[in-house]
Amino acid sequence: MLSFTEENYLKTLVQLTVFSEGVEEVGVNSLAKNLSVKPATVSDMLRKLKEKSLVNYKKYGKISLTEEGKLAGMMVVRRHRLWETFLYQKLDFSWDEVHELAEELEHVYSSKLINGLDKFLEFPAFDPHGDAIPNAKGEIALPFRKTLSEISIGESCRIVAVKDNSTDFLQYADKIGLKIQDVITIVAKEDFDALTTILIRNEEFVVSPKFTENIFVVCRLCGKAKGCSC
Amino acid sequence: MLSFTEENYLKTLVQLTVFSEGVEEVGVNSLAKNLSVKPATVSDMLRKLKEKSLVNYKKYGKISLTEEGKLAGMMVVRRHRLWETFLYQKLDFSWDEVHELAEELEHVYSSKLINGLDKFLEFPAFDPHGDAIPNAKGEIALPFRKTLSEISIGESCRIVAVKDNSTDFLQYADKIGLKIQDVITIVAKEDFDALTTILIRNEEFVVSPKFTENIFVVCRLCGKAKGCSC
DNA sequence: TTTAACTGTTAGATTAGTCTAACTTTATTA
DNA sequence: TAATAAAGTTAGACTAATCTAACAGTTAAA
Numbered sequence: 001m002l003s004f005t006e007e008n009y010l011k012t013l014v015q016l017t018v019f020s021e022g023v024e025e026v027g028v029n030s031l032a033k034n035l036s037v038k039p040a041t042v043s044d045m046l047r048k049l050k051e052k053s054l055v056n057y058k059k060y061g062k063i064s065l066t067e068e069g070k071l072a073g074m075m076v077v078r079r080h081r082l083w084e085t086f087l088y089q090k091l092d093f094s095w096d097e098v099h100e101l102a103e104e105l106e107h108v109y110s111s112k113l114i115n116g117l118d119k120f121l122e123f124p125a126f127d128p129h130g131d132a133i134p135n136a137k138g139e140i141a142l143p144f145r146k147t148l149s150e151i152s153i154g155e156s157c158r159i160v161a162v163k164d165n166s167t168d169f170l171q172y173a174d175k176i177g178l179k180i181q182d183v184i185t186i187v188a189k190e191d192f193d194a195l196t197t198i199l200i201r202n203e204e205f206v207v208s209p210k211f212t213e214n215i216f217v218v219c220r221l222c223g224k225a226k227g228c229s230c
Numbered sequence: 231m232l233s234f235t236e237e238n239y240l241k242t243l244v245q246l247t248v249f250s251e252g253v254e255e256v257g258v259n260s261l262a263k264n265l266s267v268k269p270a271t272v273s274d275m276l277r278k279l280k281e282k283s284l285v286n287y288k289k290y291g292k293i294s295l296t297e298e299g300k301l302a303g304m305m306v307v308r309r310h311r312l313w314e315t316f317l318y319q320k321l322d323f324s325w326d327e328v329h330e331l332a333e334e335l336e337h338v339y340s341s342k343l344i345n346g347l348d349k350f351l352e353f354p355a356f357d358p359h360g361d362a363i364p365n366a367k368g369e370i371a372l373p374f375r376k377t378l379s380e381i382s383i384g385e386s387c388r389i390v391a392v393k394d395n396s397t398d399f400l401q402y403a404d405k406i407g408l409k410i411q412d413v414i415t416i417v418a419k420e421d422f423d424a425l426t427t428i429l430i431r432n433e434e435f436v437v438s439p440k441f442t443e444n445i446f447v448v449c450r451l452c453g454k455a456k457g458c459s460c
Numbered sequence: 461t462t463t464a465a466c467t468g469t470t471a472g473a474t475t476a477g478t479c480t481a482a483c484t485t486t487a488t489t490a
Numbered sequence: 491t492a493a494t495a496a497a498g499t500t501a502g503a504c505t506a507a508t509c510t511a512a513c514a515g516t517t518a519a520a
Contacts, residue, residue: 038509
């Protein structure tokens, strides 16, 4: 049985490795920052997680998840995203309100509960932010996508997901009426101040990197991110 | 903000006082037994709850809830019973499975979540065990009822609730097809071994006090428990 | 290649909630 | 009412998760 805290370590490790393309290992400082604890605390906890065969790690080395740790972490993500979907779809919560509550609900462990919820929601593939929900085996289809900041002037793309890490951002996105599946066109990019002008539903907005880096998109025509030549 | 543990103390105090007719105060031992901790632990915690003005209590004296403590405890009960109703109605959990999970879910605090759940379930008045669900103000209509063990030979009554404290009992109740609103008739009572023969849906069962003391009933005809002369 | 900066570890303290063992107060009963 | 039993309290210890402060190891730069 994993504690609330251990689950948070595993979930964060999943986010920093499995969900970060090309990153397989992280350092103590980075993990500490993401968990809002001090590195000393992480050092201690790593000993415990290693004892339980959940992480690969040795003193002064890098941290990675074992298969077992990865599965456990994936299940926390699954619970989190299913609860977010429930709150959004059934209880009329908004985009930016679901995350905080899901942080608590995700730690209520019961396969019967989670699989029941999954069925009740008719096995959703994505949460309200557009992120894929791992299935009961912890499997996930890694999305094939870019961030909005990677799109060039004049190109159009379709929004497939938004990062759910900032309430500010989500509220702004909500305010300008942004929705998953919306089409965005890049009107202009200012190099010197990194502002981008985007067109959405015939309205123009000037946005900062904070905005463009938090939106995931695919090609408007073929649905691909990389290797598209439309 | 109340901790998980503090909430459990308040919830248990509500159960032992508000929901136990004629009992307004409890002792340290009784509270300890109901929380499955040692009296020493309760002594310590009481100091903390008193500090926060949640209980009335002085050394070697009896324990009771303040208005504030009662409200907080009632809200835990409200959350518990709403989650039980959700699990039973929406996720197809059975009678005896809901309690344990609700013990965890009840501690996720958010008015928006609970009031949203209440609305989603269309403001249910009773949980799957037939117990009244406190409203958003913590108010509850105290049920007017007897236990099955108080009914005399030859009398019939209608089941309005069952205590949800024993999985054994709930499973047995489920097995013989017991439902809220069922009518039961007392066929015979043996004084020397305290067994009772009951008739339910034309089937006879011999049951022990554990069974008859865990079922709440009202008069089959007028719906009243006390003061009925049908 | 030596030093500075960064990264990570260890030791010792703290807090919440629990325990056991010994003690104190209150209630009961002979 | 004195003795005994029951109920309740206190002191001291433990665990998990955290912290700070001091130390150790690694990396990068001058």
